[in-house]
Amino acid sequence: MEYFIQQLINGLTLGSIYGLVAIGYTMVYGIIGMINFAHGDIFMLGGFAALVVFLIATSFFAGIPVALLLLLMLLVGMLMTGLWNWTIERVAYRPLRGSFRLAPLITAIGMSIVLSNFIQVTQGPRNKPIPPMVTDVFHIGGITVSLKQVLIVIITAVLLFAFWYIVNKTPLGRAQRATEQDRKMAALLGVDVDRTISITFIMGAALAAVAGAMYLMYYGVASFNDGFIPGVKAFTAAVLGGIGSLPGAVLGGLLIGLIESLWSAYFSIAYKDVATFAILAFVLIFKPTGILGRPEVEKV
């Protein structure tokens, strides 16, 4: 039982990270109907930005408080990836909006290749380890909970709340929802569609950066090809939850995290990704719109 709860906690932590990345996928998909394949690499960029900030900050101020350091890493990472994703949308996706559907998908795949190889070329192909930042561990009964796990879950929860608030309660969120429902009509009613889409990309990237920084904190290592597998899993999470649905993305992320950690705990670590993908396939076969997705109405 204790072992089970332990795995549950690990899965929750991992799931939070996937959920944050999945939101970026699901929002972009919802608003312009495009799989942003480069999103996983935006997540990786966020991790790298956090890594560089960590190195610079610790070399200038040796005794910097961990909380401040973490905040700095998150903030700079968010700004950095926001800027990158904004530029990417402007350069590679916007000119192709309204073009045929596969064109932005191909530029997104190209962008993903470019981003990971760009980091490989500029920062080198080796894994980048950093010393552990947060080492405190709590023991409750027979269960160990590390402070970084608590931090990850809390930061995710706070961000999700902020995000939920923005999307549901602010004019910006209203513009986003309107654009998602009907882009042309929203434009006619005075919504600046281009700006709304840009902001959506920035918001998605900021969440991915937080996930990237926390991934770095959790595993203590960054690598140029960290974007692909977590990216695919987060996308899987978004599809599993029902692509286009924000709560669905979080739910999907948590589910994927839980499946992964429980499967590695009880069956085999080697096949944990196989389990994730197999469950994705099963869910989609029996409920093709995902768990919380709206059924798609086919129109002639």
Place this chain on the structure above:
Amino acid sequence: MTAATETGHPNVLAKAVREGIFAGVISFFMFLLFVGVETYQDINNALVWRTRWGLLAIFVLVAAVSRFLTVAFIKPHIDRRKLAKAKSGVLEVSEQKNFFHRHFLKIALIFLLVYPFLSLLIVGKQGSLKYVDNFGIQILIYVMLAWGLNIVVGLAGLLDLGYVAFYAVGAYSYALLSSYFGFSFWLLLPMSGILAALWGIILGFPVLRLRGDYLAIVTLAFGEIIRLVLINWTEVTKGTFGISGIAKASFFGIWSFDTGSANSFVKAWGLSASSVYYKIFLFYIILALCMLTAYVTIRLRRMPIGRAWEALREDEIACRSLGINTVTTKLTAFATGAMFGGFAGSFFAARQGFVSPESFVFLESAVILAIVVLGGMGSLTGIAIAAVVMVGGTEVLREMSFLKAVFGPDFTPELYRMLLFGLAMIIVMLFKPRGFVGSREPTAFLKERRAVSGSFTKEGHG
């Protein structure tokens, strides 16, 4: 057209300068942490950093100047050309074609047939190894894969992101069956195709109900599952070590290309030992396989099943209403596409003599899909051109040792191969979203066959 769009007009220049500076500022912040700072491990294996202001300055300058040039000169130029075209009223697809255009296929085929001998003649035995193997065979493998995927994506409109799985099935079928049971290449080539087709049907069944992006992600998942199984099922596949020492293909069982064997090809013909003969032989095999793929594709397009594929791509609901069985239509598309992937896979195993899961990553699927889309989906010629440009281009980069003289001895062009590949993908898509060949010749037509713009065909929603 107002004067403001004319090149050299102060308004445009001022705007270009503004945009250039803006791009410079943006790129400064973008590259600040990733280019301006280098992270590396010192002697104690601790991660440290140093600044690279010079490199950062180059990046920023390139971004600013290229933005300036785009806004000031390239964009007005393109606008003017578009306007002129619209004024003249000429359709995008013109009927007039010059000699080269009309006979392009024949010329290309003849060139391919004499290519190995041409390279032998020009650069000799040792030199032509590179040209026949790295350029010829490598490109033709991708042409074949892309033509195979074209059946699924281009004709039937089913977006498949896990095509490399069938390539892997073909390669491992040959590698395993030949090393465990000693079957020959010529027996296993069709067998790998059939096995891959079988897998196409097995993987196709569950995804029949899925559409568009859901289909894409599930096929991606299947591709990853097959790769992960290949990595982890170590008793059979030897995991990441891969299978080495795979038997070579023989000359239809008459001559062998193994140097030690009694019926060796070089001995039979009294030639000096060189691996180039095997490579040339392989070149013709893959060329024949490509031709087979093209032939089957062209023939199938004229058969009911091919028409059903294209109808499915254009409108699935209409397709169903007219009584076309979408289940068999989709499954045959998956199976046919997979079969050619399987052929290419077994050929790959025979050529390489070594297979490992490393060769079947998602990136390969992405590259193949990119070639299909960049070529202009459904157009065999366009796809072949895209394969030559994209694969050949990255291979050429390996050869550019003179760049070492420009950028210093530490410069390794190979490192930039995929970076440039990705950039090329983006740039081609931005300028030619319909691919290199933007026109199509519909199979079903009224009165006379006529090429139409690619924008009239749908890309399909699965």
